[in-house]
Amino acid sequence: MKILAIMPFFQELLILMVVIWAFSVLLRKIGIPTIMGELVAGILIGPAVLGLIEPNEIIEVLSQLGIFFILLHAGVETNPREFVSALKKSFGIAFIGALFPFITSMSIALLFGYSLKTALFVGISLTATAVVVTLKILQDLNLSNTRLARVIVASCIIDDLLSLICFSLILSVVKSENISVTSLVLIAVKSTLFFVVTIVAGYYLYPLFKRPFQHSSGKGFTFLLILGLVFGLFAELIGLHMILGAYLAGLFFREEVANKELVKKVEDRLYAIAYSFLGPIFFISLGFHITFDAFTIEGIFLLMSLVIGVIIIQIFSAGSMAKLAQFSTVESVTIGIGMTGRAEMAFILAAIGQKLQILDNNLFSIIVFSTFLLNFFATFGLKYCAGVIKRTQAKQFKMEM
Numbered sequence: 354m355k356i357l358a359i360m361p362f363f364q365e366l367l368i369l370m371v372v373i374w375a376f377s378v379l380l381r382k383i384g385i386p387t388i389m390g391e392l393v394a395g396i397l398i399g400p401a402v403l404g405l406i407e408p409n410e411i412i413e414v415l416s417q418l419g420i421f422f423i424l425l426h427a428g429v430e431t432n433p434r435e436f437v438s439a440l441k442k443s444f445g446i447a448f449i450g451a452l453f454p455f456i457t458s459m460s461i462a463l464l465f466g467y468s469l470k471t472a473l474f475v476g477i478s479l480t481a482t483a484v485v486v487t488l489k490i491l492q493d494l495n496l497s498n499t500r501l502a503r504v505i506v507a508s509c510i511i512d513d514l515l516s517l518i519c520f521s522l523i524l525s526v527v528k529s530e531n532i533s534v535t536s537l538v539l540i541a542v543k544s545t546l547f548f549v550v551t552i553v554a555g556y557y558l559y560p561l562f563k564r565p566f567q568h569s570s571g572k573g574f575t576f577l578l579i580l581g582l583v584f585g586l587f588a589e590l591i592g593l594h595m596i597l598g599a600y601l602a603g604l605f606f607r608e609e610v611a612n613k614e615l616v617k618k619v620e621d622r623l624y625a626i627a628y629s630f631l632g633p634i635f636f637i638s639l640g641f642h643i644t645f646d647a648f649t650i651e652g653i654f655l656l657m658s659l660v661i662g663v664i665i666i667q668i669f670s671a672g673s674m675a676k677l678a679q680f681s682t683v684e685s686v687t688i689g690i691g692m693t694g695r696a697e698m699a700f701i702l703a704a705i706g707q708k709l710q711i712l713d714n715n716l717f718s719i720i721v722f723s724t725f726l727l728n729f730f731a732t733f734g735l736k737y738c739a740g741v742i743k744r745t746q747a748k749q750f751k752m753e754m
Contacts, residue, residue, distance in 0.1 A: 365406050372398060373633040389728060391633050392700075392721065395640015408641045412634065419627070419635030420701050424596045425581050426623040427513075428603020429616075443504055446678065447511035450671030450692050455480040455519070457666045461658050465651070471716070473523045474706035478720050479663055479727075481516040481698030482509040487691055487731065501684055501742075505691035508671065513698050517597055518544070520702055524594055543591045551584050551598065555605030573615045574622050577606050596701065639700055639721060642707060647715035656719050660726045667693045683745060687738040694731035695724040 376390035398405040406412070459476030467475065487509055521544045584598030606619065626632070648656075668689030675685035703720045706712040712720070 362409075362411050365409075365412070368398065368405060369634055369637060372637065373629075377629075377633075387628075387633075388636055388700075389725060391636035392640050392643075392725070395637035396643050397640070398637075399641035399643070401640070401643050401645060406641070408638065412638055412641075415631055416635040416638045416704075419631035419633075420596055420704070421581065421585065421599050422623060422627040423632050423635070423701070424599040425577070425603040426620070426627040428600040429577070429606050429620055429623055430603075443507040443511055446504065446671050446674040446688065446692075447508040447515065449674045450508060450667060450689070451480050451512045451515050453666045453670035454663050457662045458659055461655070461662055465655050465658075467716070471706075471711055474702070474711050475659075475716070475720065477516060477520050477523055478699050478703040478706065478712075479659060479695060479723060480512070480519070481702060482512045482692050482694060487694045487735075501680075501687060504675070504680075505688055508688065508692060509694075512692065514600075516698060516702070517600060518548070521547070521588075521594065521597055524705075547588055547591055547597065548601075551587070551601045554584075555601060573606065574619045577602065577619060577623075580606075594705065635704075636700065639704060642714055643718045643721060644714045645718075647718040652715060652719055656722055656726075659719070659723045660730075663695075663723070663727060664693055664730055683738065683741055687735065687742065690731060690734035690738060693727050693734070695727045699724050 372394045373391065376394050377387050380387050380390040397403055400407060455476045458479040459472045462472035462475040463469070487505060581599045581602035584602045585595035586598070588598040589595050603623075606616065668686060670689070671692045672685040672689035675688040676682065680688065700721065703712060703717055707714070707717045
Protein backbone atom coordinates (compact mmCIF):
# COMPACT_ATOMS: atom_id res chain seq x y z
CA MET A 354 0.00 0.00 0.00
CA LYS A 355 2.81 2.39 0.87
CA ILE A 356 4.47 1.71 -2.49
CA LEU A 357 1.21 2.46 -4.29
CA ALA A 358 0.83 5.66 -2.25
CA ILE A 359 4.16 7.08 -3.43
CA MET A 360 3.76 6.00 -7.06
CA PRO A 361 2.10 9.30 -8.12
CA PHE A 362 5.12 11.21 -6.81
CA PHE A 363 7.55 9.10 -8.85
CA GLN A 364 5.37 9.64 -11.90
CA GLU A 365 5.56 13.39 -11.32
CA LEU A 366 9.31 13.13 -10.74
CA LEU A 367 9.68 11.27 -14.04
CA ILE A 368 7.77 14.04 -15.85
CA LEU A 369 9.98 16.67 -14.18
CA MET A 370 13.22 14.87 -15.11
CA VAL A 371 12.14 14.34 -18.73
CA VAL A 372 11.19 18.01 -19.05
CA ILE A 373 14.44 19.17 -17.41
CA TRP A 374 16.54 16.99 -19.76
CA ALA A 375 14.60 17.93 -22.89
CA PHE A 376 14.74 21.67 -22.24
CA SER A 377 18.43 21.45 -21.31
CA VAL A 378 19.30 19.76 -24.63
CA LEU A 379 17.08 22.07 -26.71
CA LEU A 380 18.09 25.38 -25.16
CA ARG A 381 21.80 24.58 -25.14
CA LYS A 382 21.62 24.30 -28.94
CA ILE A 383 19.95 27.69 -29.41
CA GLY A 384 22.03 29.50 -26.78
CA ILE A 385 19.28 30.40 -24.28
CA PRO A 386 20.05 29.92 -20.53
CA THR A 387 18.42 26.70 -19.32
CA ILE A 388 17.09 28.49 -16.23
CA MET A 389 14.73 30.44 -18.46
CA GLY A 390 13.56 27.22 -20.10
CA GLU A 391 12.92 25.57 -16.75
CA LEU A 392 10.68 28.46 -15.74
CA VAL A 393 8.75 28.21 -19.01
CA ALA A 394 8.46 24.44 -18.48
CA GLY A 395 7.01 25.03 -15.02
CA ILE A 396 4.38 27.35 -16.47
CA LEU A 397 3.50 24.81 -19.21
CA ILE A 398 3.19 21.66 -17.08
CA GLY A 399 1.89 23.46 -14.00
CA PRO A 400 -1.61 24.71 -13.11
CA ALA A 401 -1.33 27.80 -15.34
CA VAL A 402 -1.51 25.81 -18.64
CA LEU A 403 -1.59 21.98 -18.84
CA GLY A 404 -2.03 21.12 -15.16
CA LEU A 405 0.07 17.93 -15.39
CA ILE A 406 1.59 18.57 -11.96
CA GLU A 407 0.11 20.36 -8.97
CA PRO A 408 2.25 21.89 -6.19
CA ASN A 409 2.65 19.47 -3.27
CA GLU A 410 4.68 19.06 -0.09
CA ILE A 411 7.27 16.68 -1.58
CA ILE A 412 8.05 19.02 -4.49
CA GLU A 413 8.22 21.90 -2.00
CA VAL A 414 10.81 20.02 0.10
CA LEU A 415 12.88 19.19 -3.00
CA SER A 416 12.64 22.84 -4.08
CA GLN A 417 13.92 24.09 -0.73
CA LEU A 418 16.82 21.63 -0.96
CA GLY A 419 17.46 23.02 -4.45
CA ILE A 420 17.84 26.53 -3.01
CA PHE A 421 20.24 25.17 -0.38
CA PHE A 422 22.46 23.38 -2.93
CA ILE A 423 22.48 26.31 -5.39
CA LEU A 424 23.82 28.64 -2.69
CA LEU A 425 26.24 26.00 -1.37
CA HIS A 426 27.63 25.52 -4.89
CA ALA A 427 27.83 29.29 -5.41
CA GLY A 428 29.93 29.55 -2.26
CA VAL A 429 32.31 26.76 -3.32
CA GLU A 430 32.69 28.36 -6.77
CA THR A 431 33.75 31.68 -5.18
CA ASN A 432 37.44 31.83 -4.31
CA PRO A 433 37.80 33.95 -1.12
CA ARG A 434 41.12 35.47 -2.23
CA GLU A 435 39.87 36.31 -5.72
CA PHE A 436 36.75 37.70 -4.11
CA VAL A 437 38.76 40.00 -1.84
CA SER A 438 40.89 41.08 -4.82
CA ALA A 439 37.80 41.76 -6.90
CA LEU A 440 36.25 43.57 -3.96
CA LYS A 441 38.99 46.19 -4.08
CA LYS A 442 38.66 46.77 -7.83
CA SER A 443 34.92 46.48 -8.31
CA PHE A 444 33.32 47.45 -5.00
CA GLY A 445 32.31 50.94 -6.18
CA ILE A 446 30.73 49.60 -9.37
CA ALA A 447 28.95 46.81 -7.47
CA PHE A 448 27.77 48.97 -4.56
CA ILE A 449 26.36 51.83 -6.64
CA GLY A 450 25.16 49.31 -9.24
CA ALA A 451 23.16 47.55 -6.50
CA LEU A 452 21.98 50.57 -4.49
CA PHE A 453 20.27 52.50 -7.30
CA PRO A 454 18.34 49.55 -8.84
CA PHE A 455 17.18 48.63 -5.32
CA ILE A 456 15.92 52.15 -4.62
CA THR A 457 14.35 52.40 -8.08
CA SER A 458 12.42 49.12 -8.03
CA MET A 459 11.36 49.65 -4.40
CA SER A 460 10.14 53.15 -5.23
CA ILE A 461 8.17 51.88 -8.24
CA ALA A 462 6.45 49.30 -6.02
CA LEU A 463 5.58 52.01 -3.49
CA LEU A 464 4.19 54.23 -6.27
CA PHE A 465 1.90 51.36 -7.30
CA GLY A 466 0.46 51.26 -3.80
CA TYR A 467 2.31 48.32 -2.24
CA SER A 468 3.30 48.35 1.43
CA LEU A 469 6.86 49.13 2.53
CA LYS A 470 7.53 45.48 3.46
CA THR A 471 6.37 44.30 0.04
CA ALA A 472 8.29 47.06 -1.73
CA LEU A 473 11.47 46.05 0.13
CA PHE A 474 11.14 42.49 -1.20
CA VAL A 475 10.46 43.75 -4.72
CA GLY A 476 13.57 45.92 -4.45
CA ILE A 477 15.89 43.20 -3.17
CA SER A 478 14.55 40.59 -5.64
CA LEU A 479 15.33 42.89 -8.59
CA THR A 480 18.74 43.90 -7.24
CA ALA A 481 20.48 40.51 -7.16
CA THR A 482 22.29 39.93 -10.48
CA ALA A 483 22.68 36.76 -12.58
CA VAL A 484 26.31 35.68 -12.22
CA VAL A 485 25.86 32.27 -13.88
CA VAL A 486 23.79 33.60 -16.79
CA THR A 487 26.11 36.58 -17.34
CA LEU A 488 29.22 34.37 -17.26
CA LYS A 489 27.62 32.00 -19.78
CA ILE A 490 26.86 34.90 -22.14
CA LEU A 491 30.45 36.18 -21.84
CA GLN A 492 31.79 32.69 -22.56
CA ASP A 493 29.60 32.42 -25.66
CA LEU A 494 31.00 35.77 -26.85
CA ASN A 495 34.63 34.68 -26.21
CA LEU A 496 35.01 37.48 -23.66
CA SER A 497 35.27 35.42 -20.47
CA ASN A 498 39.05 35.91 -20.09
CA THR A 499 39.06 39.68 -20.69
CA ARG A 500 39.56 42.42 -18.09
CA LEU A 501 36.05 43.64 -18.87
CA ALA A 502 34.51 40.23 -18.13
CA ARG A 503 36.41 39.90 -14.86
CA VAL A 504 35.08 43.26 -13.68
CA ILE A 505 31.51 42.40 -14.73
CA VAL A 506 31.57 38.98 -13.00
CA ALA A 507 33.31 40.33 -9.88
CA SER A 508 30.78 43.17 -9.66
CA CYS A 509 27.92 40.69 -10.03
CA ILE A 510 29.35 38.49 -7.26
CA ILE A 511 29.76 41.47 -4.92
CA ASP A 512 26.28 42.68 -5.88
CA ASP A 513 24.84 39.28 -4.92
CA LEU A 514 26.69 39.21 -1.59
CA LEU A 515 25.48 42.73 -0.80
CA SER A 516 21.98 41.58 -1.75
CA LEU A 517 22.26 38.65 0.66
CA ILE A 518 23.40 40.94 3.47
CA CYS A 519 20.56 43.40 2.77
CA PHE A 520 18.16 40.46 2.50
CA SER A 521 19.11 39.32 6.00
CA LEU A 522 18.29 42.79 7.31
CA ILE A 523 15.03 43.05 5.33
CA LEU A 524 13.94 39.57 6.41
CA SER A 525 14.43 40.50 10.05
CA VAL A 526 12.52 43.74 9.52
CA VAL A 527 9.52 42.09 7.84
CA LYS A 528 9.36 39.40 10.54
CA SER A 529 9.24 42.05 13.27
CA GLU A 530 5.82 43.22 14.35
CA ASN A 531 7.04 46.50 15.82
CA ILE A 532 9.85 48.38 14.12
CA SER A 533 11.75 50.77 16.37
CA VAL A 534 15.27 52.11 16.66
CA THR A 535 16.00 49.44 19.29
CA SER A 536 14.72 46.61 17.08
CA LEU A 537 16.69 47.89 14.08
CA VAL A 538 19.87 48.02 16.19
CA LEU A 539 19.16 44.48 17.40
CA ILE A 540 18.68 43.29 13.81
CA ALA A 541 21.98 44.90 12.77
CA VAL A 542 23.76 43.33 15.76
CA LYS A 543 22.33 39.86 14.99
CA SER A 544 23.31 40.10 11.31
CA THR A 545 26.80 41.32 12.20
CA LEU A 546 27.14 38.55 14.80
CA PHE A 547 26.17 35.94 12.23
CA PHE A 548 28.72 37.08 9.65
CA VAL A 549 31.50 37.53 12.23
CA VAL A 550 30.95 34.09 13.79
CA THR A 551 30.70 32.25 10.45
CA ILE A 552 33.67 34.05 8.89
CA VAL A 553 35.85 33.42 11.96
CA ALA A 554 34.75 29.78 11.97
CA GLY A 555 35.46 29.49 8.25
CA TYR A 556 38.91 31.01 8.38
CA TYR A 557 40.22 29.71 11.70
CA LEU A 558 38.22 26.64 12.80
CA TYR A 559 37.67 25.02 9.40
CA PRO A 560 41.44 24.48 8.78
CA LEU A 561 41.66 22.53 12.07
CA PHE A 562 39.64 19.76 10.40
CA LYS A 563 41.70 19.67 7.21
CA ARG A 564 43.58 16.40 7.93
CA PRO A 565 40.78 14.13 6.55
CA PHE A 566 40.65 16.27 3.38
CA GLN A 567 44.27 15.90 2.29
CA HIS A 568 43.42 13.01 -0.05
CA SER A 569 40.99 12.89 -2.95
CA SER A 570 39.12 10.06 -1.18
CA GLY A 571 38.29 12.25 1.83
CA LYS A 572 34.65 12.74 2.88
CA GLY A 573 34.67 16.43 1.99
CA PHE A 574 31.20 16.43 0.44
CA THR A 575 29.53 15.05 3.58
CA PHE A 576 31.47 17.43 5.82
CA LEU A 577 30.51 20.39 3.64
CA LEU A 578 26.83 19.40 3.91
CA ILE A 579 27.18 19.23 7.69
CA LEU A 580 28.85 22.64 7.78
CA GLY A 581 26.22 24.12 5.47
CA LEU A 582 23.42 22.81 7.68
CA VAL A 583 25.14 24.03 10.87
CA PHE A 584 25.70 27.52 9.44
CA GLY A 585 22.20 27.52 7.95
CA LEU A 586 20.49 26.48 11.20
CA PHE A 587 22.53 29.09 13.06
CA ALA A 588 21.22 31.70 10.63
CA GLU A 589 17.64 30.50 11.17
CA LEU A 590 18.16 30.49 14.94
CA ILE A 591 18.89 34.21 15.02
CA GLY A 592 16.10 35.09 12.59
CA LEU A 593 17.99 35.12 9.27
CA HIS A 594 17.68 32.61 6.42
CA MET A 595 19.42 29.28 5.84
CA ILE A 596 20.71 30.30 2.40
CA LEU A 597 23.18 32.71 4.04
CA GLY A 598 24.74 29.84 5.98
CA ALA A 599 24.86 27.63 2.89
CA TYR A 600 26.71 30.29 0.88
CA LEU A 601 29.29 31.01 3.58
CA ALA A 602 29.85 27.30 4.28
CA GLY A 603 30.71 26.76 0.61
CA LEU A 604 32.90 29.85 0.50
CA PHE A 605 35.39 28.38 2.99
CA PHE A 606 35.77 24.95 1.38
CA ARG A 607 38.89 25.87 -0.55
CA GLU A 608 42.16 24.36 -1.77
CA GLU A 609 44.10 25.72 1.24
CA VAL A 610 41.99 23.40 3.38
CA ALA A 611 41.30 20.42 1.13
CA ASN A 612 43.08 18.43 -1.57
CA LYS A 613 42.70 20.05 -5.02
CA GLU A 614 41.20 16.91 -6.54
CA LEU A 615 38.78 16.61 -3.62
CA VAL A 616 37.63 20.21 -4.07
CA LYS A 617 37.03 19.53 -7.77
CA LYS A 618 35.12 16.35 -6.92
CA VAL A 619 32.94 18.22 -4.42
CA GLU A 620 32.31 21.03 -6.95
CA ASP A 621 31.23 18.48 -9.58
CA ARG A 622 28.85 16.75 -7.18
CA LEU A 623 27.34 20.03 -6.03
CA TYR A 624 26.96 21.24 -9.61
CA ALA A 625 25.17 18.02 -10.61
CA ILE A 626 22.74 18.27 -7.68
CA ALA A 627 22.26 22.03 -7.94
CA TYR A 628 21.82 22.31 -11.72
CA SER A 629 20.80 18.85 -12.92
CA PHE A 630 18.42 17.68 -10.20
CA LEU A 631 17.22 19.75 -7.23
CA GLY A 632 17.94 23.20 -8.66
CA PRO A 633 15.90 22.62 -11.84
CA ILE A 634 13.04 21.26 -9.72
CA PHE A 635 13.10 24.54 -7.79
CA PHE A 636 13.07 26.65 -10.96
CA ILE A 637 10.30 24.55 -12.53
CA SER A 638 8.27 24.74 -9.31
CA LEU A 639 8.40 28.54 -9.52
CA GLY A 640 6.40 28.24 -12.73
CA PHE A 641 3.67 26.42 -10.78
CA HIS A 642 2.94 29.66 -8.94
CA ILE A 643 2.80 31.86 -12.02
CA THR A 644 -0.60 33.29 -12.79
CA PHE A 645 -1.63 35.11 -15.94
CA ASP A 646 -4.20 36.97 -13.84
CA ALA A 647 -1.35 39.37 -13.03
CA PHE A 648 -1.39 40.75 -16.56
CA THR A 649 -4.07 43.35 -16.21
CA ILE A 650 -3.41 46.82 -17.65
CA GLU A 651 -1.99 47.90 -14.29
CA GLY A 652 0.08 44.70 -14.01
CA ILE A 653 1.61 45.17 -17.48
CA PHE A 654 2.34 48.82 -16.68
CA LEU A 655 4.06 47.75 -13.42
CA LEU A 656 6.05 45.08 -15.31
CA MET A 657 7.30 47.52 -17.94
CA SER A 658 8.03 50.20 -15.32
CA LEU A 659 10.21 47.77 -13.34
CA VAL A 660 12.06 46.45 -16.41
CA ILE A 661 12.71 49.84 -18.01
CA GLY A 662 13.52 51.44 -14.66
CA VAL A 663 16.06 48.75 -13.73
CA ILE A 664 17.70 48.80 -17.18
CA ILE A 665 18.15 52.57 -17.26
CA ILE A 666 19.32 52.98 -13.67
CA GLN A 667 21.58 49.87 -13.80
CA ILE A 668 23.43 51.07 -16.89
CA PHE A 669 23.66 54.64 -15.58
CA SER A 670 24.80 53.75 -12.03
CA ALA A 671 27.25 50.92 -12.79
CA GLY A 672 28.40 52.55 -16.03
CA SER A 673 29.13 55.87 -14.31
CA MET A 674 31.28 54.15 -11.68
CA ALA A 675 33.09 52.19 -14.40
CA LYS A 676 33.80 55.46 -16.22
CA LEU A 677 35.29 56.86 -13.02
CA ALA A 678 37.46 53.72 -12.88
CA GLN A 679 39.04 54.74 -16.21
CA PHE A 680 37.04 52.46 -18.52
CA SER A 681 36.07 53.77 -21.94
CA THR A 682 32.48 54.82 -22.64
CA VAL A 683 31.73 51.64 -24.60
CA GLU A 684 33.29 49.47 -21.87
CA SER A 685 31.37 51.35 -19.16
CA VAL A 686 28.06 50.82 -20.95
CA THR A 687 28.96 47.14 -21.46
CA ILE A 688 29.62 46.72 -17.72
CA GLY A 689 26.27 48.34 -16.96
CA ILE A 690 24.47 46.07 -19.42
CA GLY A 691 26.33 43.03 -18.08
CA MET A 692 24.84 43.72 -14.65
CA THR A 693 21.22 43.96 -15.84
CA GLY A 694 20.69 40.20 -15.89
CA ARG A 695 18.63 38.65 -13.12
CA ALA A 696 18.29 34.91 -12.41
CA GLU A 697 18.86 32.41 -9.58
CA MET A 698 19.18 34.83 -6.67
CA ALA A 699 16.24 36.95 -7.82
CA PHE A 700 14.04 33.85 -8.07
CA ILE A 701 15.17 32.56 -4.69
CA LEU A 702 14.55 35.84 -2.88
CA ALA A 703 11.19 36.33 -4.60
CA ALA A 704 10.17 32.75 -3.75
CA ILE A 705 11.01 33.34 -0.09
CA GLY A 706 8.93 36.52 -0.16
CA GLN A 707 6.02 34.59 -1.64
CA LYS A 708 6.34 31.81 0.93
CA LEU A 709 6.22 34.42 3.71
CA GLN A 710 3.07 35.81 2.02
CA ILE A 711 4.73 39.19 1.55
CA LEU A 712 4.49 38.83 -2.24
CA ASP A 713 1.18 37.62 -3.64
CA ASN A 714 1.03 35.36 -6.73
CA ASN A 715 0.35 38.29 -9.06
CA LEU A 716 3.35 40.31 -7.88
CA PHE A 717 5.53 37.19 -7.83
CA SER A 718 4.55 36.52 -11.45
CA ILE A 719 5.44 40.08 -12.44
CA ILE A 720 8.87 39.80 -10.78
CA VAL A 721 9.58 36.49 -12.57
CA PHE A 722 8.53 37.88 -15.96
CA SER A 723 10.64 40.98 -15.26
CA THR A 724 13.69 38.72 -14.91
CA PHE A 725 12.84 37.11 -18.26
CA LEU A 726 12.89 40.46 -20.03
CA LEU A 727 16.00 41.67 -18.18
CA ASN A 728 17.91 38.51 -19.15
CA PHE A 729 16.94 38.81 -22.79
CA PHE A 730 18.05 42.45 -22.74
CA ALA A 731 21.39 41.48 -21.12
CA THR A 732 21.95 38.72 -23.69
CA PHE A 733 21.32 40.85 -26.80
CA GLY A 734 22.83 43.98 -25.24
CA LEU A 735 26.12 42.23 -24.48
CA LYS A 736 26.21 40.71 -27.97
CA TYR A 737 25.80 44.15 -29.51
CA CYS A 738 28.45 45.71 -27.23
CA ALA A 739 30.86 42.86 -27.96
CA GLY A 740 30.54 43.63 -31.66
CA VAL A 741 31.18 47.34 -31.07
CA ILE A 742 34.23 46.61 -28.90
CA LYS A 743 35.69 44.20 -31.46
CA ARG A 744 35.19 46.71 -34.29
CA THR A 745 36.78 49.46 -32.19
CA GLN A 746 39.76 47.26 -31.38
CA ALA A 747 40.14 46.33 -35.06
CA LYS A 748 40.21 50.04 -36.04
CA GLN A 749 42.80 50.79 -33.37
CA PHE A 750 44.93 47.88 -34.58
CA LYS A 751 44.81 49.17 -38.17
CA MET A 752 45.76 52.67 -37.04
CA GLU A 753 48.74 51.31 -35.10
CA MET A 754 49.82 49.35 -38.19
